[in-house]
Amino acid sequence: MARRHGAVNLGQGFPDADGPEWVRTLAAEAIVIGRADGVEHANQYAPGRGDPLLRGAVADHQHRHYGLEVDPDREVLVTTGATEGIAAALLALVQPGDEVLAFEPYYDSYAAVADLAGARFVTVPLAAPDFQPDPEALESAITGRTRILLLNTPHNPTGAVIPPAGLSRIVAICARHDVLILSDEVYEHLVYEGRHHPVASVPGGWERTLTVSSAGKSFSLTGWKVGWLTGPPDLVESVYSVKQFLTYSSGPAYQAAIARALPEGDGFLAGQRDRYRFARDVLVAGLRSAGLEPVVPAAGYFTVADLAALGVDDAQDTAAVLAERAGVVGIPVGALCGPPAHPGDPTPYGSWMRWAFCKSPEVLTEAVARLQGLGRALSG
Numbered sequence: 444m445a446r447r448h449g450a451v452n453l454g455q456g457f458p459d460a461d462g463p464e465w466v467r468t469l470a471a472e473a474i475v476i477g478r479a480d481g482v483e484h485a486n487q488y489a490p491g492r493g494d495p496l497l498r499g500a501v502a503d504h505q506h507r508h509y510g511l512e513v514d515p516d517r518e519v520l521v522t523t524g525a526t527e528g529i530a531a532a533l534l535a536l537v538q539p540g541d542e543v544l545a546f547e548p549y550y551d552s553y554a555a556v557a558d559l560a561g562a563r564f565v566t567v568p569l570a571a572p573d574f575q576p577d578p579e580a581l582e583s584a585i586t587g588r589t590r591i592l593l594l595n596t597p598h599n600p601t602g603a604v605i606p607p608a609g610l611s612r613i614v615a616i617c618a619r620h621d622v623l624i625l626s627d628e629v630y631e632h633l634v635y636e637g638r639h640h641p642v643a644s645v646p647g648g649w650e651r652t653l654t655v656s657s658a659g660k661s662f663s664l665t666g667w668k669v670g671w672l673t674g675p676p677d678l679v680e681s682v683y684s685v686k687q688f689l690t691y692s693s694g695p696a697y698q699a700a701i702a703r704a705l706p707e708g709d710g711f712l713a714g715q716r717d718r719y720r721f722a723r724d725v726l727v728a729g730l731r732s733a734g735l736e737p738v739v740p741a742a743g744y745f746t747v748a749d750l751a752a753l754g755v756d757d758a759q760d761t762a763a764v765l766a767e768r769a770g771v772v773g774i775p776v777g778a779l780c781g782p783p784a785h786p787g788d789p790t791p792y793g794s795w796m797r798w799a800f801c802k803s804p805e806v807l808t809e810a811v812a813r814l815q816g817l818g819r820a821l822s823g
Contacts, residue, residue, distance in 0.1 A: 444766040451810040453798040454772040462663040469700035479699035489695035493521020497702040517676040523693040524668035525657040530556045531686040541590040548779035574603035578612045597630035600797040602740020624652040632661045634742040635720040658701045667697040726800040729811030744801040751794040768820035
């Protein structure tokens with residue numbers, strides 16, 4: 444729709460500026476000359492578990508930022524993006540008939556992969572405006588068939604960050620019911636208020652948690668699909684047993700570059716965090732001036748807003764109207780929710796829209812100017 448109508452695309456969550464040139468140069472040189480530091484065959488298969496230098500860099504990253512002691516040989520697995528890490532983990536650890544829990548709204552691949560594994564996907568709603576998990580609702584949703592809680596913090600699409608006290612309650616509930624935790628933490632370096640706290644760093648969390656992250660979001664290199672998974676050796680080994688029959692391995696030149704970026708890129712991460720915090724504030728101010736009350740996200744790429752303030756009850760249909768008449772595209776939050784519990788019930792978050800701010804100042808300035816026409820566009 445954005446291309447068709449010449450609209451500003453605030454729908455898809457990818458940056459419109461590439462990551463650090465020095466990191467891209469490392470990968471380019473490795474591809475051209477066929478080798479890189481510690482990598483003799485940069486255009487051939489990487490080791491199935493990942494480049495040893497990258498696994499070491501991931502382990503060091505977890506210790507440097509969060510104080511976690513991770514064995515790079517037994518407790519780290521490199522994946523083709525975080526999405527493969529999530530898929531391989533669910534396919535490895537979930538059997539047909541098991542239940543996978545997630546908070547709603549959720550990243551759309553969660554439900555799809557749970558379905559591929561033959562599991563029942565069960566959701567626990569998050570309530571606006573803080574979108575913090577309700578521990579009582581979580582515990583009520585757990586049954587004897589619940590195998591994994593698929594957690595996402597910082598959260599897509601709301602930008603909510605679960606504080607340590609909330610994580611501790613979640614870990615305690617999962618321990619009480621012998622439920623594993625698969626924690627998607629790809630926005631770990633895009634926290635604008637406070638800091639990121641991994642689930643695995645909470646007392647009792649490590650032994651039942653697989654943590655997934657990636658270079659895509661952290662270093663604005665989403666197309667490289669370099670991700671990783673960390674956790675207890677037995678769980679990591681189970682995931683590897685599936686991952687080796689999915690992609691086996693990926694991009695050794697990209698892995699080598701990220702192995703350097705992780706220990707040397709903290710300055711870029713800090714600068715990017717400041718840029719996106721400013722971009723967030725620009726978009727939030729623009730949505731407010733258009734008559735909406737967007738949620739100010741604590742992290743991530745997105746803000747969400749309820750279009751009901753402008754008389755909208757179906758963001759799905761309105762997305763096309765706004766693309767054509769206002770020239771701005773967002774993603775309906777209802778597309779990141781399951782169907783209503785009963786036929787005829789309203790779609791969860793059916794009037795809400797997600798907007799991405801991981802864009803250049805010029806793009807956001809144009810988007811904000813166009814957003815001022817939301818009311819006119821909706822009135823026809």
